[in-house]
Amino acid sequence: MSFKKILYGAAYYYEYLPYDRLDKDIEMMLEANINVVRIGESTWSTYEPEDGVFDFSTLDKVLDAMNQAGISVIVGTPTYAIPSWLSKKYPEVMVQVDGHRKPYGARQIFDISSPAFLRYAERIIRKMVSHVARHPAVIGYQVDNETKYYGTSSKNVQQGFVQFIKKEFNNDLDKFNKEFGLDYWSNRINSWEDFPSMDGTINGSLQAEFDRYRRELVNQYLKWQVELVAEYRLSDQFITHNFDFEWRGYSFGIQPEVDHFKASESLDYAGVDVYHPSRKHLTGAEISFAGDEMRSLKHDNYLVLETQAQAFKQQVPYPGQLRQLAFSHIASGANMVEYWHWHSIHNSAETFWKGILSHDFQPNPVYDEVVETGKQFKQLSQHIVNLKVTADVAFLVSNQSLSAIQNFPFSDKRNYNDAFRLLYDEFYKLNVRTDIVDEHHIQLDNYRLIVVPALYSVSDIFLSQLNDYVEAGGHVIYTFKSGFTDEHVKVRTDVQPGIISKSIGAHYELFVDPDGCRLVPESQVINPTSDLLLKDWMELLIPDTAEVIASYDDPNWQGYAAITKNTFGKGATIYIGCLPSKEVIHQIIQAFVEEVGIRRTSEDFPIIVKQAINEFGKQITFYFNYSGVVQTTHNSVTGNELIRGSKVSGPLSLEPWGVAIIET
Known part of the structure; x- marks a missing residue:
């Protein structure tokens, strides 16, 4: 299915209003070019x-x-x-x-x-x-x-x-x-x-x-x-549902109580509710991971059925952020952006989860920015509706592993989604496009690189398929706890990590608490001045055919590897047997992505770049500045900038929390 235009709107609750102002609300909606409501x-x-x-x-x-x-x-x-x-x-x-x-x-x-x-x-x-x-x-x-x-x-x-x-x-x-x-x-x-x-x-x-x-x-x-x-x-008429995620005051990771991949099968469109940190804490990563998963569910565009306007006091956006975020959803493949909600309510549980309008129902800076965004959506709709996104990289996520790790945790502070987001956020900051899929729906051969966070519970058959994928020329990044148990969370009797030891070229017999242990870089991949302190978990890896990327500084664990890389058949694997810093993960991913030849721009966070093909067959490139200071691209940018309606050629300057859309 495809849409004729971008849908832009809000949830609207006439029944919650303290007095009848339906006509005035519609007048204000039309001024903002709102064209859809949910009721x-x-x-x-x-x-x-x-x-x-x-x-x-x-x-x-x-x-x-x-x-x-x-x-x-x-x-x-x-x-x-x-x-x-x-x-x-x-x-x-x-x-x-x-x-x-x-x-x-x-x-x-x-x-x-x-x-x-x-x-x-x-x-x-x-x-x-x-x-x-x-x-x-x-x-x-x-x-x-x-x-x-x-x-x-x-x-x-x-x-x-x-x-x-x-x-x-x-x-x-x-x-x-x-x-x-x-x-x-x-x-x-x-x-x-x-x-x-x-x-x-x-x-x-x-x-x-x-x-x-x-x-x-x-x-x-x-x-x-x-x-x-x-x-x-x-x-x-279509049928959808608004999936949400693990909640930490905002959308954080895979939803423990719902298998989105199976639950979405009966829907015409996947829909999503996505909330995120705001102001100086805004990175756009939550919008990106939610969009990558929703887009992957139906291999199609999706609908944002709820996202924040003002929300709680800690989530009121800086000027420019609301507009930037709306375009961020579109860049990830959304065909609709809908706020929760139009007006703030005056009593009950969500009184101070504020909508576009505050309790006085008057225009305010958030409403003014909705007006500006709605005007630009209307102007650009034909260029940015039904965008098609492709990715060379897939994250393999697992509800069963999430549940299993809840019952057999590797930490009293972190869970499965922490492992997932540790990797995902660094791919995002490196501007590497990803899909998010599960073991029951993934088409391995569609991807050049599969990223596998903590695949703790999974069948023998699928692990063997991953080995075959690597041997045939694919690439995998595994983290600790992968391959440990079968699909019923029964620990395998093989030397760990069991079946995938064949492709990672290493095994382990012991796992320990880091207790202050640090990484020792054994290759140029990891900068020795990085944050090398480890958290929560260490597997004492014994290399068989694998190259050691990093080992441990504890003299009692000398000779054991922490992170390895292995060539297997025509492909290769990285195995991260510990929980390192974001800085270390970033370096590992960047080196492996470059080696594999995964396409990415030379821009890094806070400049985020997302590309897609529009219905005219032209490439659309979104540039976002997720910072409060002006940023300039490293590379020259050439094409038509759609928001301003002007041609650009040369480095692109982005205002604080700014967005530019280049059509080429």
């Missing part, structure tokens, strides 16, 4: 105030007004926040964690597998979507909102997990017990009827399997909603 996803209790009593009058009012103004609408199914009458009538719909039901009040506190919840959710979806489907303003639907399994472990979830295990192991209890080591501490299950609740398990491997099952519940739930909506939607 409806959070107000089930308004549309169904009593069991079986429906009132879509506010929905109709907004749809009619938006249509008259020429603003398109995405309608969200309202199932992520349930009405109070439903929880009172069927208390079993409330999510149960460790045997205790959560009280009513917050959003996303229900069991997505509850039969009662699903029955009522289906009814409101059918009523609502059938009511709006033929409205001319509606261009698409968002199913649910940031769906996860919410930690649910209710009785029906426990029973479903038993059936999941039965099917996976073909009713063979002995095989199941052996695979998960359940003889330990007398955890053996000798009858399916005796299968205990997972709430009390001490078996991290089985807990990771339970997490995998609950991620599958999310897949089923979203697919179920898509199929319901598809019964009513018109042929030119």
